[in-house]
Amino acid sequence: MISSEMQAALNKQINAEIYSSYLYLSMSSYFDSINLGGFSSWMKVQAQEEISHSMIMFNYVCERGGRVLLDSIDKPEIEWDSPLAAFGAAFNHECLVSGMINDLVDLALSGRDHASNAMLQWFVSEQVEEESTADDVVQKLKLAGDNPNALLMLDSQMSARVFTPPAALTGE
Numbered sequence: 001m002i003s004s005e006m007q008a009a010l011n012k013q014i015n016a017e018i019y020s021s022y023l024y025l026s027m028s029s030y031f032d033s034i035n036l037g038g039f040s041s042w043m044k045v046q047a048q049e050e051i052s053h054s055m056i057m058f059n060y061v062c063e064r065g066g067r068v069l070l071d072s073i074d075k076p077e078i079e080w081d082s083p084l085a086a087f088g089a090a091f092n093h094e095c096l097v098s099g100m101i102n103d104l105v106d107l108a109l110s111g112r113d114h115a116s117n118a119m120l121q122w123f124v125s126e127q128v129e130e131e132s133t134a135d136d137v138v139q140k141l142k143l144a145g146d147n148p149n150a151l152l153m154l155d156s157q158m159s160a161r162v163f164t165p166p167a168a169l170t171g172e
Contacts, residue, residue, distance in 0.1 A: 002064035006116050009107055010061050015071045016100055017054035021047040023076040023093060027086050030079065036151075038159035039083060042137075046090070048163040049130075053123070056168050060119050083151065084141040091134040098127040122168050 002010075028043035061068050080086035101123045108117040137158070144150035 002066040003111055006113055007066040009104055010057050011069050014054045014057045017050050019073050021050035022073055026076040026078050030086060036155045038155035042158040042161050045161045045163045052166055052169050087137045087141055091138050094130040094134050101127050
């Protein structure tokens, strides 16, 4: 059985993960509006990942006898000054989410909730990857600078990303 404190914290995180998906869809729309379909595609994949993260937590709360209580989703930003600014915002957002996951781990450890801690360790590792992936694009955009050819080459590379459901969601 999940504690009421952990249930409330996970409900808050489920909301944050859904907001993350909403934010990345907004970024996808921004990239579409400036004719960078590869970057848009990358963000759509990121949005799918965030929804899958929310579902892992959703399923976990239910498996532990808790109840998911959905809340309203904040409106995300809709404009960025540049592709670099958008990916910088994505990187900063992932750092924020990492802090939220760390707070959940701290709560699990202080409550001696070993099951929640075990589940959350997947997210700890996932956030390392999330931050690294976003930062990698930020660094490439910095290298590209104002070179439109480099930007178009990166846009082409970004379109190669595909969504792969996490094993934690598929049961593999």
